[in-house]
Amino acid sequence: MAAEDEATVEAARAGDEAAFARLVGEYRRELRVHCYRLVGSFDDAEDLVQETLLRGWRRRESFQGRSTFRAWLYRIATNACLDFLRRRPERRQAEFAEEAGPVPAVAVRWLQPFPDAQLATTVTEPDAVVVARETVELAFLTAMQFLRPRQRAALVLRDILGWTAxxxxxxxxxSVESVNSSVQRARAEMRRRTPDSREEWAPADRLDAAQQDLVRRYLHATERGDLDALAALMREDLRFSQAPGAGGNMTPDPVWQQGRDIIVASWAPAYVGADRIEVRAIGTRANGCPAVAAYARVPGDRTFVPFGLVVLRVEGALIAEITCFGPEVFASFDLPAEL
Structure with missing residues (x-):
């Protein structure tokens, strides 16, 4: 990085706040993504970046130049995340049935979507861009939460950041042997927990014209409450999941369903009849996929309030999966509080 010159580093080590700010400013976004991969929560990742920068400032004299300043910050951030997970035993590892296979992101209660607008923009090499994109997908992040914290850290450092053993x-x-063993076990668990069809997915930055039109039609059909039009955009084996408080899920537990006809039929009560809701929608992007922020207005109200943020996984010419998060995530996407 241009800012990581010897004079700037020495000034930062000597206590120059402006120099330190220039150094860490280069890496703030990618540190947030790093922390997000380790803890699964956008809000917690932001707090952990703040903790990383605070620790870095307090320990600035310990930077001896044996590595890059960036690598030094990553060390601090990784330890901050591991300390966080030690303090939060309920967050150390997701629990689910032992059988292999992917589970919905909403099954991991602390997992939040990540706004594409907040992704790091410093990666330019083609292979690195692919790795960066694939390792923020919801399926990847969900599978990561089934790993023990130190397995998670070893996998990220070795396979994503490219650190040596x-x-x-x-x-x-x-030991190096322990790291290699942890990475092997982590890779095996990730293969068990991620879908076989991942290579067929179309992230938002690689949607062709037809797929982009598909997302636009989904948004407009959502606003019209046109269930037939929505069904026409979906695969027959569509998967749908909702976090608690998302899109009308008033239960304390996440719910998920499979099958287009079953899912569309379950939406009908909200869209049909005198008490049906009105919906407005805003397009956005999350975790490398297209997303739609839905606002709802019930009869008698003047404003539309946040209803749910849905992340769409597109395969070929149809929507294969819809994941709906609650209104609490709207703030991290800089979405309005009402329409």
Whole structure:
């Protein structure tokens, strides 16, 4: 990075706040993504970036230049995330049935969507861009939460950041053999937990013209409450899931369904009859996929209030999966509080 010159680093080590701000400013976004991969929560990732920068400032004199300043910050961020997970035993590892296969993102209660607008923009190499994109997909992040924290860290450091086994072992204060074993187990678990069809997915930045039109038609059909038009955009084996408080799910538990006809029929009460809701929608992007923020207005109200943020997974010419998060995530996407 241009800011990581010797004079700037020395000034930061000596206590120059402006120099330190220039250094960390280059890496703030990618550090947030790093923390998000480890803890699964956008809000917690932001807090952990703040903790990383605070620790870095307090320990600035410990930077000896044996690595890049960026690598030094990643070490601090990784340890901050591991400390966070030690303090939160209920967040260390997701629990689910032992059988292999993907589970909905909403099954991991702390998992939040990540706004594409907040993704790091410093990666330019083609292979690195692919890795960066695929490792923020909801399916990948969901599978990550089934790993133990140190397995998670070892996998991210080795397979995403490209650290050597020795560098990873030094950060985790363990042996190279232990790191290699952790990474092998983590890779095996990730294969068990992610869909076989991932290569067929179309992230938002690679949607062709027909797929972009598909997303536009979904948005407009949602606003019209046109269930037939919505059904025409979906695969027959569509998967749909809702977090608690999302899109009319008033239960304390997440729910999920499979099958287009079953799912569309379950939406009918909200769209049909005198008490039907009106909907307005805003297009956005989350976790490398198209997303739609839905606002609802019930009869008698003047404003539309947040209803749910849906992330769409597109396969070929149809929507294969819809994941609906609650209104609490709207703020992180800079979406309005009402329409």
């Amino acid at each position: 020795q560098e990873t072992a030094e950060l985790l204060e363990t």
